[in-house]
Amino acid sequence: MNIHVFASGDQLDEACADLIGGIIRIKPRAVLGLATGGTPLGVYRRLIGDYRKGLVSFRHATSFNLDEYVGLPESRPESYHAYMRKNLFDHIDLPLSRAHLPNGNAADLEAECRRYDALVEEAGGIDLQLLGIGHNGHIGFNEPDRELAAGTHLVHLADTTRRANARFFNSIDEVPKQAITMGVGTILKAKMIVLIAKGADKADIVRRALEGPITTECPASLLQTHPRLIVLLDRDAAARLSPPSLKAMKGVDFQTDGYYTDLKVFSTNKLT
Numbered sequence: 001m002n003i004h005v006f007a008s009g010d011q012l013d014e015a016c017a018d019l020i021g022g023i024i025r026i027k028p029r030a031v032l033g034l035a036t037g038g039t040p041l042g043v044y045r046r047l048i049g050d051y052r053k054g055l056v057s058f059r060h061a062t063s064f065n066l067d068e069y070v071g072l073p074e075s076r077p078e079s080y081h082a083y084m085r086k087n088l089f090d091h092i093d094l095p096l097s098r099a100h101l102p103n104g105n106a107a108d109l110e111a112e113c114r115r116y117d118a119l120v121e122e123a124g125g126i127d128l129q130l131l132g133i134g135h136n137g138h139i140g141f142n143e144p145d146r147e148l149a150a151g152t153h154l155v156h157l158a159d160t161t162r163r164a165n166a167r168f169f170n171s172i173d174e175v176p177k178q179a180i181t182m183g184v185g186t187i188l189k190a191k192m193i194v195l196i197a198k199g200a201d202k203a204d205i206v207r208r209a210l211e212g213p214i215t216t217e218c219p220a221s222l223l224q225t226h227p228r229l230i231v232l233l234d235r236d237a238a239a240r241l242s243p244p245s246l247k248a249m250k251g252v253d254f255q256t257d258g259y260y261t262d263l264k265v266f267s268t269n270k271l272t
């Protein structure tokens with residue numbers, strides 16, 4: 001696990017966009033796992049900026065989003081299809097035919113889940129999976145539970161998640177109760193995972209996820225088992241981590257004010 005703490009959210013965005021751009025430069029046909037929500041917005045703005053400056057091209061890349069609501073038309077601005085078009089896809093050269101999201105309006109939702117897993121497999125798996133974290137420790141829409149599904153599946157959204165996401169809708173009543181999400185098995189199969197979190201309201205769950213016991217009751221804690229996890233945090237989200245325990249962990253590179261510029265993680269761990 002590599003944890004990097006940034007003095008500002010902007011610096012985090014820049015570093016995260018550098019990581020994603022770095023992967024694409026090393027492997028133009030990279031398969032990206034993408035997230036929605038508030039946290040990645042600055043990263044996507046940076047990627048658009050880098051694309052406009054000619055620093056990165058997504059022409060040969062493929063992407064898979066983590067999740068989509070069930071029963072919300074793709075044309076609705078709150079859908080994750082619309083979010084991705086507005087905040088990334090409409091502004092870069094990633095062909096829409098290779099920018100995948102689960103179809104939350106499929107007639108047969110179970111078949112849609114199997115189709116999505118098969119597509120990820122066909123693409124060769126995910127090279128870099130970008131993740132945010134929910135206040136209850138969810139990743140994608142894998143909500144805390146006694147057991148978790150490995151593959152893409154249908155979920156009932158937790159009340160806390162619906163309340164948190166109500167900010168993107170006119171009212172909580174409009175927030176769908178179900179979603180399709182990639183499972184933790186697929187997420188953990190990604191060759192590299194980049195978890196990002198910002199803000200004091202994430203400090204507790206970040207500590208539980210990274211320092212707490214590994215349990216399906218905090219799905220993000222399963223990320224501790226991943227061999228190549230990079231965690232990018234702003235100072236507020238990192239506030240409750242304990243530096244001594246971080247330093248004791250093998251491979252942890254803890255910076256307090258640092259700006260992560262070197263991409264040594266790529267030179268030492270070539271993606272194949």
Ligand code: F6R
Nearest residue numbers: 035036037038039132133134140
């Ligand atoms: C969305 C997703 C969710 C969010 C999480 C945090 O695709 O995967 O797990 O990452 O709900 O959302 P924000 O970033 O809005 O705090």
